[in-house]
Amino acid sequence: xxxxxxxxxxxxxxxxxxxxxxxxxxxxxxxxxxxxxxxxxxxxxxxxxxxxxxxxxxxxxxxxxxxxxxxxxxxxxxxxxxxxxxxxxxxxxxxxxxxxxxxxxxxxxxxxxxxxxxxxxxxxxxxxxxxxx
Amino acid sequence: xxxxxxxxxxxxxxxxxxxxxxxxxxxxxxxxxxxxxxxxxxxxxxxxxxxxxxxxxxxxxxxxxxxxxxxxxxxxxxxxxxxxxxxxxxxxxxxxxxxxxxxxxxxxxxxxxxxxxxxxxxxxxxxxxxxxx
DNA sequence: AAAAACTATCAAGTTACTATAAGGTCAATA
DNA sequence: TATTGACCTTATAGTAACTTGATAGTTTTT
Ligand SMILES: [Zn+2]
Ligand SMILES: [Zn+2]
Ligand SMILES: [Zn+2]
Ligand SMILES: [Zn+2]
Numbered sequence: 001x002x003x004x005x006x007x008x009x010x011x012x013x014x015x016x017x018x019x020x021x022x023x024x025x026x027x028x029x030x031x032x033x034x035x036x037x038x039x040x041x042x043x044x045x046x047x048x049x050x051x052x053x054x055x056x057x058x059x060x061x062x063x064x065x066x067x068x069x070x071x072x073x074x075x076x077x078x079x080x081x082x083x084x085x086x087x088x089x090x091x092x093x094x095x096x097x098x099x100x101x102x103x104x105x106x107x108x109x110x111x112x113x114x115x116x117x118x119x120x121x122x123x124x125x126x127x128x129x130x131x132x133x
Numbered sequence: 134x135x136x137x138x139x140x141x142x143x144x145x146x147x148x149x150x151x152x153x154x155x156x157x158x159x160x161x162x163x164x165x166x167x168x169x170x171x172x173x174x175x176x177x178x179x180x181x182x183x184x185x186x187x188x189x190x191x192x193x194x195x196x197x198x199x200x201x202x203x204x205x206x207x208x209x210x211x212x213x214x215x216x217x218x219x220x221x222x223x224x225x226x227x228x229x230x231x232x233x234x235x236x237x238x239x240x241x242x243x244x245x246x247x248x249x250x251x252x253x254x255x256x257x258x259x260x261x262x263x264x265x266x
Numbered sequence: 267a268a269a270a271a272c273t274a275t276c277a278a279g280t281t282a283c284t285a286t287a288a289g290g291t292c293a294a295t296a
Numbered sequence: 297t298a299t300t301g302a303c304c305t306t307a308t309a310g311t312a313a314c315t316t317g318a319t320a321g322t323t324t325t326t
Contacts, residue, residue, distance in 0.1 A: 077250060117209065124213060187313090
């Protein structure tokens with residue numbers, strides 16, 4: 001199949017698919033005499049795998065690592081657990097950080113009321129305060 | 134003062150300060166005959182303001198908007214409230230999205246146990262599943 | 267005088283695409 | 297047959313906000 005059909009099957013943009021190929025995440029497809037790429041079901045599977053990983057916001061580096069591990073089927077899968085756990089930790093840390101941010105922003109909002117002029121804006125004043133560390 | 138001193142006062146890297154100048158976020162400092170930038174207390178204040186905004190993860194575009202508003206002190210500050218509220222909404226949406234992600238990743242982790250070989254890894258199997266939409 | 271510290275500019279790398287440009291190929295239609 | 301339109305190709309640049317590196321000129325210290 002050509003690239004147009006695999007975009008439909010995989011839900012990925014043609015440019016993105018070529019990009020993954022360039023990044024070494026996708027087995028190189030065969031080429032026709034005219035230069036067109038020819039994909040197989042294997043490519044569909046590979047792209048589905050990548051897409052599922054991306055929806056979990058795994059980085060392309062992480063995905064590359066997973067793909068490499070798949071080629072060593074008899075090693076321990078502990079590395080995979082470690083990778084996913086590391087990713088979970090990143091996500092949790094980011095949630096915590098954003099929750100702190102949300103509190104700060106909400107508190108900032110409470111510094112101002114409607115109908116003020118900009119020179120009296122409590123939000124701007126608060127952003128200008130010297131206090132910190 | 135030179136750039137080295139203002140890095141200490143502002144907590145920002147010299148390159149970052151030059152970058153902000155290039156981005157039009159910072160009043161252009163005077164130059165000495167040798168080309169060295171000369172900063173004043175005004176620049177320290179401007180950089181502190183930018184830094185505080187960045188710690189709240191406001192974008193440089195948002196900061197540019199805030200700086201522009203400051204030059205119109207008699208307009209209503211409603212736009213500022215809108216900007217910050219919009220930012221809060223972004224943060225909240227991202228938190229929600231990451232919490233969903235965390236659940237999915239935790240559920241993924243439960244698909245595998247220690248001591249398996251990669252070909253039997255439940256995580257990899259799960260990432261390969263066709264089910265979706 | 268030589269070395270260390272400071273400053274300058276410019277270019278490239280980071281992430282994972284996305285968009286644009288310019289052009290070759292193919293099938294169907296007028 | 298000519299041409300339209302859909303499809304494919306490569307290459308380049310842009311996104312966000314820096315960060316790193318290269319190269320070079322200036323000032324201060326030893
Ligand atoms: Zn990760
Ligand atoms: Zn206000
Ligand atoms: Zn924002
Ligand atoms: Zn496993």
